[in-house]
Amino acid sequence: MTKFEPVWLTIPLFDGIKPEKPYHKEHQKRTMQVFPVQNLHVLARSDVETEGNGEKYLLRISADDYYKLWVNGRFAGQGPAPAWPEKYYYNEIDITEFLHPGKNVLAVHLYYQGLINRVWNSGDGRFALTAQLICRSSEECLPLSWKYKISEAYTGETTGYETQFLENFDSRRWDADWNLPGFDDSRWEPMIKAEWADYTCVRQPTKMLAVYERAPETVKKEDGCWYVDIGREITGSLRIKASGPPGAEVEILCGEELRKDGSVRCDMRCGCTYREIWTLDGGICELEPYDYKGFRYAEIRFGSGVKILEIRVLIRHYPMEDSLCTLRTTEEKLAGIFSMCRNTVKYGTQEAYLDCPTREKGQYLGDAVVTSRSQVWLTGKTEMLRKCIDQFALTKDICPGLMAVAPGAFMQEIADFSLLWSQLLLTDYAFTGDKGFLRKYYDTARGVVNYFSVYEDESGLLDRVSEKWNLVDWPENLRDGYDFTLSRPVVAKGCHNVINALYAGAFRALTEIERILGIPASCSFEKIRAAYIEAFYRPDRKLFADSKQSGHCSLHSNLYALYFGLVPGEAADRVADFLEEKGFCCGVMPSYFVLKALADAGRYESVYRLLVNEGEHGWVNMLREGASACFEAWGKEQKWNTSLCHPWATAPVSILIEELAGIHPDLGEHNGYRFEPHIPDSIKEFCLTVPFGGKQLKVIKEDGRIALYQQESCGSFFHSAIDTRDM
Missing domain, CATH: 2.60.120.260 (Galactose-binding domain-like)
Structure with missing residues (x-):
């Protein structure tokens, strides 16, 4: 295959501009010289001659910020996925079906947003297009000569967190049929070579959007x-x-x-x-x-x-075939929750795992921990997860402790999220068993732990991690009275529980990665576990307090303790009881860890009870308020700016599949998974299909029995179950 050596083109408006990188620590005082052009729409065309005789043609294309492509007036794709210029993406599109012998036209609608936000790396003076059309049989690159026109049809102010411009559209200023052969572009100007182009280009590792x-x-x-x-x-x-x-x-x-x-x-x-x-x-x-x-x-x-x-x-x-993962059950609440969560993952996964497709439109690390697990189960694929892992790993050059948003020009740091990054790595390994991929990012995982270690006190616990936001939970009113001053950006001096539980969790994950890779342990999980227990455990109550000095025991100080294996054996039942008693007196994202911790403690009835609870804090409340996608909070009025499509609320997907239906990724088993169902007696009928390892699995409960089926290569299910359990 012909090597892609991109030649980047721009327009005279951007000629001679030296792009300015937006990277900086969040609290570092820095003024970026933002390029003054914003909300720029550019139409570009190139004629090309092609032959018939069954030739196949591949187009390699990219643009900054974005392109939409038509070939002979037919829509052919859009992209690239937002990325860092140091690892920018190009798309490969087989456009054979769009072409005909003779003269053809490639047309792209280019966009430069020009804002500093969570969406693109824009506002930096980079506006460019690159395209290479290859005849597959001869490997010849066909000449493309691009002409452009700036469109004045779009105007509007920004909305959300300045993440998009509204599109007041004036048809009087629009060039109808601009993307069709025969359109008169004789007055359009030629694009010029972008002498400043400094991209390092790689093929986009994910598919193009389904549109x-x-x-x-x-x-x-x-x-x-x-x-x-x-x-x-x-x-x-x-x-x-x-x-x-x-x-x-x-x-x-x-x-x-x-x-x-x-x-x-x-x-x-x-x-x-x-x-x-x-x-x-x-x-x-x-x-x-x-x-x-x-x-x-x-x-x-x-x-x-x-x-x-x-x-x-x-x-x-992002492409997602609804039929791959389905649930049929007589329990309407459970069916409604699953459907709502699946819709949320579907529409919230665009070219990245979005925080939300409205206000922020950015990929947040902590949100991705929950969303990615749901998305991998729903699709059976890990390419989006791997892109997410890589894009956050690249932020180590800004801060070894990683940034909270990637990619994008908006620089934000959240300590809790950074400490969860290695959970993404372990999710990929659980589903793929790929040690090579794990090894590739090992140094980043170790770098995160090393970065936070500078905040250790004499006992090995973190004291006042003031450089990054200590989130605990969001919004603040859902922290269950957490007894420690965390008013942003002020962090009180002293050790508080959640940041240290997450730090211990990062230790535990790093130790597990080193075990898998056969690398000597670089840190002691047991040592930090002992220090954590010494600081926060209250033996008289068999619970964990919010800080060294506090006697208040919040849900958050105990849910992570149970999830990360920090609870002494004598207190395991009490902490699990406490989580059951508290329920979801937390935000939506921590609910994932609450449910996983209870499942690990064997409290499956409690997992299901919380999953379908009808109180104000639960997914049933979202359905009751008319949700077709998960809310950012448990109810519309429970946060001052609640978005109504927020994938960080989709914990029920993985909880239902793993903890109730009982399909657990397990590389130690022959098929790469183990089957341990815990479908409650109250559910009389249950049928779940799920993709895993290139196969379809089906779990059916009826007449008091649970059976697991595995799909044959021809696409039908075995007539007999490969595992059956009496309930």
Whole structure:
């Protein structure tokens, strides 16, 4: 295969610009000279001659910040996934089916956002395109000559945490048919070589997004206003066709929920306001959205003379085949929770594990610990997890203790998240058994522990990790009265529990990685465990307190202790009892660790009871409040800016599969998994299918028996179970 040696092109507006890297410690005083251009849309075209005779053609393409590609007017893909310039991605697309013998046109809609945020590494003066078209049989690179035009059709202010520009679209300024052969681009200017290009390019390790259209579930048509319900929260945009007088305006409101009067709440509680204006040109126009939103409902308002001809929904997400992981059960609450969580993972996994597809649109390390485990179970694939691991590992050059967001120009540090990074490594190993991949990132895992070790006191515990945010839980009102001052950025002097439990957990993970790789232990988990018990364990109560000085025992100070194996044998039952008593008096993300800790303690009935509890803190409450995707908090009003699609809340996916259905990754077993079901007696019928190791597994409970089936290579299931348990 011809080696990809990218030639980066830009436009004169960016010529001679020396890009400025945004990297810095979060609290380091630094002023970045942001390039003044923002929200720039550029259309570019290149003609190319191809032959017939069954030739196959491969396009290698990348852009900074982003591209959308059409070949002869047909959409062919978009990308690349956000990345660091030091390891930037290009896509490989087989475009054979889009081409015909003779003259063809490649057309790209390029975008430079220009903001410093969690989405792209933008605002740095890098705007570029590279493309290489290869004839597969001859390995010849076909010449491409790109011409461009800046589009003035898009205007708008920022929304969310300045993570996107609203798209007020003016059809009068849009070049209709710009991506079709025969379009007159004679007045367009040639792109020029980007002399400053300093990218290190690698092939994108993940697939391109699945992008497709479908009709809304319902459209209610009234004079001057159409109401749209997609049927569930999605990630994407609206495609609308309309006609009307030149200059006529169509107001488009999108939101995650409705007001009491049935109107769409476009000023969403998560902090985004999705209100945009589309200006018609006098003919039949089509709305051309570029960026995406997270929403379910839309309200289309228009005046006299305007006719809405068609509304479609353009959906995007990382490829996920719904049929691979399914649940059928007579327990409606459990079925609803599973469906809600699956939708959340589907639409919250874009080209990264997003915090949310609305306000932040960024990949947070701590969120990814929960989301990635769910996504790997739902898809049977680990490529997205591996990209996530790598992108956070690359932040070690900013701080050996790693950053909280990757990639992206927004520099944020959260100690709790950094200490959980090695959990991602162990998840990959559990599902793949790949020691080579584990070894590749061993030094990073050890570097995280070494970074935090400088904060150790004489006992080996961390004292005042002030350089990074000590989160404990978020929002603050869900910390169960945690008795230690953590007002950001102020961290009180002294040792507090959660940061040290997570530090001990990082020790434990590093020790496990070293055992797997046959490397002598570089640290002593037992030593830090003993120091942790000495500092925080209260023998009279058989519980753990929030700090060395405190007598308050919060849920958080005990859930991580149980999860990471820090509890003395004499207290194991009491701590498990305490977690049962407390329930989910915590945020949504720690619920994963609560449930895993209880399962490890053998409290499976409690796991199920908490999973389907009908209180205000539980997934049933989300369903009760109309959720089709998991909320950021247990209820809409439990956080001041709750997003209604937050994948860090999808713990039930892995809990249901591993702890209830009983499928555990286990490299010591012949098939790479062990089967230990704990489906409660109250569940009379249960049928779960799940992808694992290239096969499909099916767990069925009926008539008091639980059976495990494994898929044959031809795609059907064995007629007899490979494991059967009487309940």
